[in-house]
Amino acid sequence: MEIYESSSCYDVRYPAIHRHCDKTETNGSTYDYCQQLNLIDIFMKADCYIEKVFLQVTGSLVIIGTILNLFSLYCLYKMKKRNSQNVYLSVLSLADTMNLQINFTLPILRQFSKFDEIFRSASLICRLSGVLTEFFLIFPTWIIVLLTFECLIFITWPLKRRSSYSRTHAKIAVAFLAFIVFGLSLYRLKDLKGIDQVSVFSVVACNETHQPIGFMINLNLMIWTLVPECLTLIMSLIIAYQIKLATRQFQRAHSKARQLKYNQATKTVLLISILFLIFHTPTGNFYFSID
Numbered sequence: 342m343e344i345y346e347s348s349s350c351y352d353v354r355y356p357a358i359h360r361h362c363d364k365t366e367t368n369g370s371t372y373d374y375c376q377q378l379n380l381i382d383i384f385m386k387a388d389c390y391i392e393k394v395f396l397q398v399t400g401s402l403v404i405i406g407t408i409l410n411l412f413s414l415y416c417l418y419k420m421k422k423r424n425s426q427n428v429y430l431s432v433l434s435l436a437d438t439m440n441l442q443i444n445f446t447l448p449i450l451r452q453f454s455k456f457d458e459i460f461r462s463a464s465l466i467c468r469l470s471g472v473l474t475e476f477f478l479i480f481p482t483w484i485i486v487l488l489t490f491e492c493l494i495f496i497t498w499p500l501k502r503r504s505s506y507s508r509t510h511a512k513i514a515v516a517f518l519a520f521i522v523f524g525l526s527l528y529r530l531k532d533l534k535g536i537d538q539v540s541v542f543s544v545v546a547c548n549e550t551h552q553p554i555g556f557m558i559n560l561n562l563m564i565w566t567l568v569p570e571c572l573t574l575i576m577s578l579i580i581a582y583q584i585k586l587a588t589r590q591f592q593r594a595h596s597k598a599r600q601l602k603y604n605q606a607t608k609t610v611l612l613i614s615i616l617f618l619i620f621h622t623p624t625g626n627f628y629f630s631i632d
Contacts, residue, residue: 396449403445410438425507426495426610429488432515433481440477443470444537467547471529474537479565480522485617486569487514489576492610496583525564528557536562570618577614584608 414434417427447470451457461467491511529535532554533546 396452399445400449403441403449406441407438410434410441414438423508425491425511426488428508428511428515429484429491433484433488436477436481436484439473440481443473443477461546461548464547464549468530468533468549471533471535471537471547472523472526475526475529475535475561476522478537479525479561480519482565482569482617482621483518483522484515485613486572486576487511487518488610489573489580489614492614493576493580493583496580525557525561528554532557534558536565566621570621573614574618577611577618580611580614584611 411434414431417423417431417434420427451460460470491507531552533549533551534553536558
């Protein structure tokens with residue numbers, strides 16, 4: 342109890358407003374109003390306590406995520422029989438690792454005033470970090486779209502798909518995607534405030550002249566959130582339906598072992614797509630609500 346009371350989060354409230362609610366005589370409307378204030382108090386105190394451990398928890402998750410991504414990359418690289426899905430998953434593991442460093446580790450380091458001052462004063466480094474920030478927000482998102490699309494092709498035309506051609510196709514698709522996303526991110530060399538500026542870290546832009554390019558921010562925001570979410574949702578629904586049809590065909594024409602291998606490959610990608618929709622959709626809704 343002593344720790345709780347000594348915490349600066351213990352009395353987070355608006356004293357002048359709450360003084361009115363502390364009166365014993367309240368009518369119905371005043372009571373409802375005061376109930377709302379109490380609810381606001383709860384959220385403010387929760388936010389205050391979360392803020393105290395936010396950097397520590399985020400740093401721990403970055404370390405865990407980096408280790409697991411690198412371990413996944415190592416396992417995928419050591420596979421003897423690599424197919425197109427493994428190519429996409431390998432690139433996704435590497436891109437997510439870079440995403441953690443650029444969009445989480447760097448903002449955490451910038452919470453230290455001395456580091457942040459030096460970083461913002463280094464014009465070229467600061468501007469390039471903006472380009473990389475935008476790139477590694479958008480690029481992994483579309484890798485999931487490509488992975489989902491590859492799974493859709495796999496279950497739609499399984500007999501026409503050759504692994505050698507598919508791996509080459511995946512590498513070309515990844516290279517083309519990287520080129521397009523990097524081109525879309527280059528506007529950050531002039532516009533210092535991109536789609537990452539409204540974030541939980543609240544980092545300040547570079548100490549340079551800011552040239553806002555609103556069209557590119559809105560375009561990249563849609564490419565990062567709305568477009569891939571809609572495409573992934575549509576393809577996931579088609580995949581789920583195709584799995585039911587394909588399972589019936591496998592039961593008649595193929596062995597049970599091959600059927601299990603087929604289901605594992607498609608359902609793994611489907612799980613990744615569903616998790617992407619669950620965790621990414623609130624981000625898109627938040628950004629468009631404040632735009």
